[in-house]
Amino acid sequence: MSLPRSLSYLRQGTGGQILDIYLDPLCPYSAKITRSLTANVLPLIRKGGKYEGKLSVVARIYPQPFHYFAVFHTEALIVFGKLYPDLFWDYLSAIFETQSEYFNQPSSSLTPSETRDKLIHLATDLIEKKHGNAGPKSKVFGELRDKLEVKSSPNGGNEATDDFKYLLKVGRQNGIHITPTALLDGLKDDSVSSSWGKEEWEKWIS
Template identity: 85%
Template structure:
């Protein structure tokens, strides 16, 4: 399934066949499958990989309403991905590594503003690690954080709100209820599991995509 230009960074690889993975930033199983994709799938579809130019992976960010801080994470991912598309997957991975801080019980004392501050600090730490900070680190912080402010009408949103609406609408249209959910070329594939390792992924790709 195609992506709007504003979300093109969600796609990894250049292949014509598309593996969509619906991910909730606060879902432990979404974290598990993302780690497996990072280790076992992305090296196969990126430059020099066996399936380069054949398969792409799209991270379909999909907040579950019972994970209260999920939308804040997706806002941050969208804003960061627009600014630094080449580092989107690194930031997604970093968010999954810190997700337990935002589970429902631990996050009861965190305000939305504090959550956005923390997510922005996580982003700038990543930029610093990747040597992408130009000038003072506070400048990069301010650039990202400003885009996460609610602006406009009293019930308005951030610069990521319209893209969140798109992502949610697509998930509803496709009848996605749980995360992770996998679609290959637009059709659900319930055989895909978050518990898969190298062997399972290579077998699945060879059968679905071919040599």
């Protein structure tokens, strides 16, 4: 399934066949499959890979309502991806590595503002690590953090809201209930598992 231009950073690879993976930022199994994709699939479809130009992977961010703080993670991923599309997958991976901090019980005393601050600090640390001196860290933090502020109305959204709504609508339209869920060229493939390693992925792709 195609992507609107504003969400093009969700796509890894240039292939015509599309593997959509629906991922909840606070789902342990979404974290597991993302680690496996990073190790076993992305090297095959990126530049110089065996399947370059044949397959693309699209990360469909799809927060589940029972993972209370996944909304804030989804917003952070969207605003980060718009400004730093080349680092999107790295930020997604970093969020999965720290997800246990935001599970329902340990995050119960966090406020939305505190959560957004922590997620943007994670982003600025990544930018500094990958891009070196991209300007004053406080300035980079401010640019990202400002986009998460609700400005439109008392019950309105922020700069991530329109794309967030799109991601939710597509998931609901396709009847996505659990994460991760895989679709190949728009059709669900329930054989894809978060437990797959290199051998299983290579067999499936071939």
